[in-house]
Amino acid sequence: MILVVLENQRGNIHPFSIEAVAAGQRFASELNFDLAILCMGEKVDELKNQAQAFKASKLITAKNSMIDMYSADGYSKVLSDIINELSPKYVLMGHSYMVRDFLPRVSAKLNIPFVSDIISVDFNNGSPLYSKQVFNAKLATSIELSSDQALLSFQSAAFSSDDIENGAPETELEFDVQLSDQDIRSDSEPEFQESSSGVDLTAAELIVSVGRGIESEDNLPTMQSLADSMGAEVASSRPVVDMGWLPAYRQVGSSGQVVSPKLYFSVGISGAIQHVVGMKGSKNILAINKDEDAPIFEIADYAVVGDLMEIVPKLTEEINKSK
C-alpha cells in the first residue's frame, strides 16, 4: 500500500498535499500498489469531503479531539500507530513546515528512513531513485533505499496537481485513535499572523528582488531606484531580512510570500531552495549574479553574469530616459 497523508491548511487541503496525492497515484500505478489517503487531526471532516474527489482504493480518517490541534507528539504517535497497523510500503507527504516538524519523529519511532524534500523520482523498473538538491541547490544527489518501508516528502512542484486522476475512494476506514493525556507534552496556542501592514507581493506584476549579493545595506537605495523606474515592488531573499536590511513582509520564499509576477527581476540572489519555492512560478525570471554557478540561473529565462553595482545604476538611468 501507498499511504498519502493530507495536511489541513486553515480549512483546505494544503497545496503540497494535493501534489502528494498526484505522487501517490503515480507510485501506485508504477509500482503496482493500492493507494490509501489519510485525513487526520484538525477539521478532519472538511479534509475528508475534499478528498472525495481523488481516485484511490481507500480513504482513512483518524479523528480524536486530542489531535484537533496539531502537535508533533500527537501527530507522530497517531501516524506511527497507523503505519504499524497498515504496513504501507511508502508514506508520502508534501515537504511542508508541519511535515518537517513531526515526520522525523515517526522515522525515529519506527526506524524507517525519511527522505525529505525530494524534487523528482525515477521509478527505475521498480527500484526508485529519489533526487534531492544539496549544497544549497548547487548540486543534486540521487538516493536509493535498502529498507522495506520509507517516509517520503516532496518539494513543491515535484509532482503536478494537474496529473491527478479524479474519481472517488472505493472504500472508507475509520482508524481507532488511541491517545492519552501523557502522549501530548506540548501546549500549543492558536496560530497568528503578524503586522497586517505588510505589502501583498502576491499581487505585484513586477518585482525587483534583492539578495545578499548586494553586499551592503548602503546599496539598497540603488535597488529601490531600479524598482521605482519600472514601477516594481521590492522583495528579498531571507538573508537580507535576517540582516535587518528589509522588513520580513518583503521576503519571498518558503517562510515568506509565494509570488508569480509577470517579471521577477532577481539581483544578487543565489537561488537557495527555500527562496526558489517562493518564486519559481514567475512568468519570467531575469537574474543578475556575479557567480556563474549560482543555482538561480537554472530557473532563469534571462541570465546576466556580472557586477550588479555596475549594471543596475546604468540600467535605471536608461529606463528613466526611455520614458
Place this chain on the structure above:
Amino acid sequence: MKIAVLTKAIPSYESSIRVDSSGKWIDESVVNYVVNESDSYALEEALQIKESIGNEPEVVVVTLGSEANTSKVIKDGLAKGADRGIFINNESSTTDPLTIAKLFSEHLKSENFDIVFSGLQSDDMGAGQTGVLIGEMLNMSTATLAIETQAESSKIKVKRELESGWFQWVTLPLPASISIQSGINEPRYPSLKGIMGAKRKELNIFDASPENQSQNFVNLYVPKNEKVTEKIEGDVDTVVSKIMDVLKNKLKVI
C-alpha cells in the same frame, strides 16, 4: 540546566562546489569549511539563555564530522563561550539522517541534557531532520523553526515560524530538542580572551563507526537546466542595452 548545541561544518557560501572524481562527493580540497549558518544562531540562543539565568546553565557544543573539517567548528563554539565540547569523529561524509541521529543520541544520552538546540537544517545535505530525530530517540519534546525562545527551569516557550507569515507559540516541558531558524538573534564574534581560553576547555572525542544505513547516496551531479535560458553577455553597456531590449520589446514591462 544543561544545554547542548549541535553544530556542523559545511562549505562556506563562497566556496566552489565541484563533484570529485568518485562522483559521489565534493572536492573538499578547494572548500573552506565554516559553521552552518543556522547553527551559529542556535549557539547564540544557548549563550543568551545561559547569561540571562545567572550563568548557571552549562552550554556544550557538539559536532559530528571528519576531524579536518570540523575541528574549527568546535574551537569557534568554545571561543564564543560554550563551556566544553563533544566531538564525534565520523569520517564518512554520506551518513544518512537516521544513522547520524543514532550516533548523536548514543553519545548524548548519559549527559541528560535539558535542552538540545540545533540549526533548522544544514546547508550541505539539508535533510533538516537531526534535531527532531534526536528528540524522539532521547524521549524529549520537540519543536522546529524557533524564532524566539523563553526558557525557564522546567519548560521552554517557543515561537514557531509557520508558512506564509503565520506563527505559533508552543510551550514544551523540558527536556526538549528545538531547531532554530536563522535570524533569531545576532550571533556574537569570539573575543580574543575567548579564543585564548578555548584551548583550556574540555573536549571529549568519540570515534563513530556508522552501522549499515538504508539511504544510499548513489551520486552527486550538477542539476540540469530545465529552462531555455538566454545568456546576456558583454561589457556593461552591451548588457544594459540587451536588458533594455528584453524589458521593452520582449516582455513589454516598461
